[in-house]
Amino acid sequence: MMTSVQQNFEHQPVLLDETLEALNIKKDGCYVDGTFGRGGHSRAILARLGEQGRLLAFDKDPQAIIQAQQLAANDPRVTVRHGSFTHLQQVVKELGWDGQVDGVFLDLGVSSPQLDDAERGFSFRLDGPLDMRMNPEQGISAAQWLASADEKEIMQVLFDYGEERFARRIARAIVEARQQQPINTTKQLASIVAAANPSHEKGKNPATRSFQAIRIFINQELEDLKECLSQAVDILAPGGRLVVISFHSLEDRIVKRFMREQSKGDHFPPDLPVRHVELKQKMKIVGKAIKAKKNELDNNPRARSAVLRVAEKQ
Numbered sequence: 001m002m003t004s005v006q007q008n009f010e011h012q013p014v015l016l017d018e019t020l021e022a023l024n025i026k027k028d029g030c031y032v033d034g035t036f037g038r039g040g041h042s043r044a045i046l047a048r049l050g051e052q053g054r055l056l057a058f059d060k061d062p063q064a065i066i067q068a069q070q071l072a073a074n075d076p077r078v079t080v081r082h083g084s085f086t087h088l089q090q091v092v093k094e095l096g097w098d099g100q101v102d103g104v105f106l107d108l109g110v111s112s113p114q115l116d117d118a119e120r121g122f123s124f125r126l127d128g129p130l131d132m133r134m135n136p137e138q139g140i141s142a143a144q145w146l147a148s149a150d151e152k153e154i155m156q157v158l159f160d161y162g163e164e165r166f167a168r169r170i171a172r173a174i175v176e177a178r179q180q181q182p183i184n185t186t187k188q189l190a191s192i193v194a195a196a197n198p199s200h201e202k203g204k205n206p207a208t209r210s211f212q213a214i215r216i217f218i219n220q221e222l223e224d225l226k227e228c229l230s231q232a233v234d235i236l237a238p239g240g241r242l243v244v245i246s247f248h249s250l251e252d253r254i255v256k257r258f259m260r261e262q263s264k265g266d267h268f269p270p271d272l273p274v275r276h277v278e279l280k281q282k283m284k285i286v287g288k289a290i291k292a293k294k295n296e297l298d299n300n301p302r303a304r305s306a307v308l309r310v311a312e313k314q
């Protein structure tokens with residue numbers, strides 16, 4: 001039998017050409033891929049780098065890191081760190097790249113291999129242990145959290161991170177169900193949520209929002225994103241690019257607001273006459289939000305919700 005490490009789950013990179021263009025790659029530049037996954041974007045960046053170019057790759061997921069290390073073993077330009085991209089600034093300092101990074105790239109959320117492996121517990125379509133941790137060696141699983149969290153906390157998570165209208169009902173149903181037996185599998189949770197969800201959006205599984213919410217909470221996805229964005233501004237070289245692909249409105253809102261704030265510069269009282277140069281803008285927004293074109297959408301349904309935003313360090 002194959003273990004999940006041996007199984008060859010694939011991930012098709014989204015908005016690949018758009019990402020490469022947005023990063024404006026210099027042959028001898030230093031780049032960071034904060035979300036290596038299966039390395040689709042990293043490999044394409046490397047293909048554009050010369051011998052002096054450098055790539056630093058992060059991922060929380062041990063299986064993604066195995067692949068990144070295989071790549072690094074055959075390519076001296078690659079450095080790999082297992083862990084959150086919130087270690088960006090610390091690792092960049094260790095490497096002596098502080099203020100010299102030409103591009104930071106994030107392709108947020110989960111990869112297809114994570115979703116398609118029932119053992120990881122991310123999918124309501126497959127039955128598996130209710131885990132949902134990107135790094136199963138760290139923190140608590142979704143099952144552990146659902147066993148101990150109180151109803152109000154569960155409701156808040158479903159509402160805040162899933163924008164679930166029926167958060168209250170679903171939280172109550174979860175608490176009632178766990179009194180009968182522990183909720184240990186994805187299918188158990190999916191059916192409890194479906195039964196408590198009186199009307200769900202067309203074409204969407206009734207558990208979509210709840211699974212998204214619990215996953216975001218368990219992996220601290222939004223907190224990590226905010227932390228990484230603020231570090232990225234400090235470590236980029238002037239002209240360096242920050243390129244982020246988001247997959248849902250909560251992430252995209254954070255990225256959009258962050259880039260907008262950085263491009264406004266320091267705050268002055270509204271009636272104070274201030275010259276443009278005095279604003280000290282940290283970043284400039286580059287172009288508009290980019291979405292996948294029809295030919296990509298036809299070949300990769302994951303690209304449907306992807307939004308890419310770009311900003312440049314001033």
Ligand SMILES: C[S@@+](CC[C@H](N)C(=O)[O-])C[C@H]1O[C@@H](n2cnc3c(N)ncnc32)[C@H](O)[C@@H]1O
Nearest residue numbers: 013035037038039040041059060061084085107
């Ligand atoms: C959408 S996939 C990236 C796919 C990749 N671009 C490719 O082409 O193969 C997102 C990856 O980011 C990782 N990830 C998500 N949040 C992370 C974080 N805070 N720190 C490090 N890795 C993270 C996930 O484990 C997952 O492997």
